[in-house]
Amino acid sequence: MSDFPPSSDGRPDARPLYAQVESILNARIAAGEWQPGHALPSEPELAQELGVSHGTVRKALDALERRHLIERRQGKGTFVARQTSERARFHFFPIRDLQGRQVEPTSTALSLVTTPATEEERAAMHLPADALLHRVRRLRAKDGVPFMLDETSLPAAVFPDFTVPAGREPMEELYVVYQKRYGVTVVRSEELLSADGASPEVAAVLEMPVGAPVLIMERRTWDAGGRMVERRTSWLNTARHRYVSVME
């Protein structure tokens, strides 16, 4: 194992060996060295390159597969995963109907503006003093009835020349666009949820009374490199929809 790369700061790395291998392969994906669809070297090749056992490589690949960063295809090999609309919807759109079933809403872009990040936003997203953010407002509807508004903020430096089709979609899920156009692979989102009365603006868009209870979601999203690439606030009218959360 003499040729195993040292950690980047030169200090001994106390993590299990497979976790270190996972980090190295993760970094190649995050840096775009291995693009979505790229075929990874075989397990024996990786084991030899990194000077570790087959078992260690396999365990690292297992971990990357669980995080949806790679895909194993029977008899074909291992590939860097593409963000699919299905995964974007199923994993990152946790809205269900009253019976807990998946919802396929329409999505309408209401506005897209690019404005300076606030001090709070710069601190939270580790952005420089002159950073700009794109602000996308979208409205989701089901059977013509609007039920969810969201405002997404994206660093302009990470997403240059960002555009969304005006008006009603069939628009690709944003996370698919992030990867296809910008090489940004979303791997994790965290949301903090609360209940509050609808503001006049939210009430108007969601066609509900001002002050009526609305579910608010504050989301932060990270890419494969551990960088926060998005913040989002959503407002959900729960008259006909639910937010689903699974614990296991």
Added chain:
Amino acid sequence: MSDFPPSSDGRPDARPLYAQVESILNARIAAGEWQPGHALPSEPELAQELGVSHGTVRKALDALERRHLIERRQGKGTFVARQTSERARFHFFPIRDLQGRQVEPTSTALSLVTTPATEEERAAMHLPADALLHRVRRLRAKDGVPFMLDETSLPAAVFPDFTVPAGREPMEELYVVYQKRYGVTVVRSEELLSADGASPEVAAVLEMPVGAPVLIMERRTWDAGGRMVERRTSWLNTARHRYVSVME
């Protein structure tokens, strides 16, 4: 692999071999044949008993470990996992403060009654016509300020002679009690969330105005055998707390 057990209904099992091994081992845990803390046979012993390769056994154990059903201890072996207070709190109590930090509330049992299940409850939980449910109401507080009420319903047949200490805890997490006293290992919960105005009763207990927005969680919980062992409704005052949801 001639000695590999056939599926219970005699039809060929189309799942990958490791998934079939996972089911077999899962069933031994769910049935209580292997109790919490029990040391599993070694990987070679399991491989021989089931007539599969070491790799297949390892993959099945990996899957059980990810589901928190077993624990591997370096140099000591593999054991059926015990439900710990820490896991019960961290995985199954998704309430955070406004900064997203873990909360350690006090919990007070308000009432425990045993009453017949409604028709809807019997259908949802697959219970017989004369089934009884224990109903536990608890109030969580932080620094003496109540912020969450919950009502938990448990089949009396699964949890005979169920009791909770009256008044303020230090009470063990319910999921630890389920396992220690009843051999019921909780592995999965699903919650549907909505926002609504506080009813007079909820408002009184949570010390908030009637009709003020409150976050409502409707939970269903399954044990290792795939049986629904609990239903729960919770009401959260989000003035000082948030519900956290992680997607990855």
